[in-house]
Amino acid sequence: MLPTMRWFGPTDPTSLADLRQAGCVGVVTALHHLPVGAVWPVAEIQAHQQLIEADNATHSPLYWAVVESLPVHEDIKKGKPTRDELIANYQQSLRHLAACGVHTVCYNFMPVLDWSRTDLRYELPDGSRALRFVWQDFALFDLCILQRPGAAADYEPAVAAAARAQFARLTPAEARGLTDTILLGLPGAEESFQLAGFQAMLDEYKEVDAATLREHLHYFLRAVGPVAAEVGVRLCIHPDDPPFPLLGLPRVVSTEADLADLLAAYDHPANGLTFCTGSLGVRPDNDLAGMVRRFGPRIHFAHLRSTRREANPRNFYEADHLAGDVDMYAVVRALVEEELRREAAGEEVTTLPLRPDHGHQLLSDLNTNQITYPGYSAIGRLRGLAELRGLELGIRRSLAAG
Structure with a gap:
């Protein structure tokens, strides 16, 4: 190979x-x-x-x-x-x-x-860091930050409830960090997506x-x-x-x-x-x-x-x-x-x-x-x-x- x-x-x-x-x-x-x-x-x-x-x-x-x-x-x-x-x-x-x-x-x-992904610096037992995806964190972004119309139908009720409870404890910096991670964009691209206008891109579909x-x-x-x-x-x-x-x-x-x-x-x-x-x-x-x-x-x-x-x-x-x-x-x-x-x-x-x-x-x-x-x-x-x-x-x- x-x-x-x-x-x-x-x-x-x-x-x-x-x-x-x-x-x-x-x-x-x-x-x-x-x-x-x-x-x-x-x-x-x-x-x-x-x-x-x-x-x-x-x-x-x-x-x-x-x-x-x-x-x-x-x-x-x-x-x-x-x-x-x-x-x-x-x-x-x-x-x-x-x-x-x-x-x-x-x-x-x-x-x-x-x-x-929802986490770009997930710490592993040996101290190295990896990429991670957490469904509840993604639900939090979708339901509480992006507030996409109809999003609740895509998540299990327990996941949606836990995501909303987690959002209530989130600091503004943590919310920005999660948003930036999810909207990272294409590998090699000069810029990531921005939250403002992102829903309009989804609406096109x-x-x-x-x-x-x-x-x-x-x-x-x-x-x-x-x-x-x-x-x-x-x-x-x-x-x-x-x-x-x-x-x-x-x-x-x-x-x-x-x-x-x-x-x-x-x-x-x-x-x-x-x-x-x-x-x-x-x-x-x-x-x-x-x-x-x-x-x-x-x-x-x-x-x-x-x-x-x-x-x-x-x-x-x-x-x-x-x-x-x-x-x-x-x-x-x-x-x-x-x-x-x-x-x-x-x-x-x-x-x-x-x-x-x-x-x-x-x-x-x-x-x-x-x-x-x-x-x-x-x-x-x-x-x-x-x-x-x-x-x-x-x-x-x-x-x-x-």
Whole structure:
């Protein structure tokens, strides 16, 4: 498997040298400075590649292996009249990326919010810090801070009552902190969402239920899939995170049935998956290793991390990469077996890029003044990548031994 890490560009405190020294060969990155919906020009793509490859003559080479993400504009998700023009822009960006030699493109179809957490500094028993999601805290935000119309119907009465009681004890600073955490925005984005006007963004989805959002996703796939196939791009959708509806917004990339449905919408290898064990693993009904075996030929990218569900199954935190509820051994073994199948079949692309996802804050990253995007500090991801590479090596040796 191809070891990679995400890099947010020249302002990222985790440098390309850090990635190289952590054992990466590929870089997962994007043109974060360009507005969503714009065409990615060839010149901009090449300039980013030159940044990544600047030290290749004197150091271990790095290259841009995966785009994460080429974002899908909200008007496409909502099915607005502007969607065809925006899809045409997306198609052109795919052509430009392929022309520059970048052939794996990750994206998601989550309305409004990307991944959501309620705590960005949850302290673990060893003193390191992790990301956490607490259903009651999210209910508190929804019911008492945002005061979304109709929100009460989305929460169990006991959870809603407890959230309101908790809100009565909350300080203004705590309320602001929770709001800022939930409205963090896209990884790599310059700004988070603001509470003022956020409800209006949700209102844009009033007529979009799960069936409608799924229809809009399939429309998008049937339009961009043939272009991706023509130019040799492997599209890989990222699952919903968390994998259940939030804020009255539907989510349609959460279960095995969802994945099967979207792969069938444009049934071609160009239409594939980012297999995120952390997102899918939050749901106990997702059989992760079995899903790798069943969807293996359509998996183009792997995010490997583990989450631990709590007493309320909608509560979870980011566990160590080899701990939590994800059977990482079974998942990595299934991924290695898929690579071996590709090699035996003589397929052109046999190697899966993997990246360790959402590392803990630990060691000197706990005390640094550098601001990293939550989950993307250097040392926690280095530890995760080292563990995953060791696990893969052990699996390959055991399979070779028979």
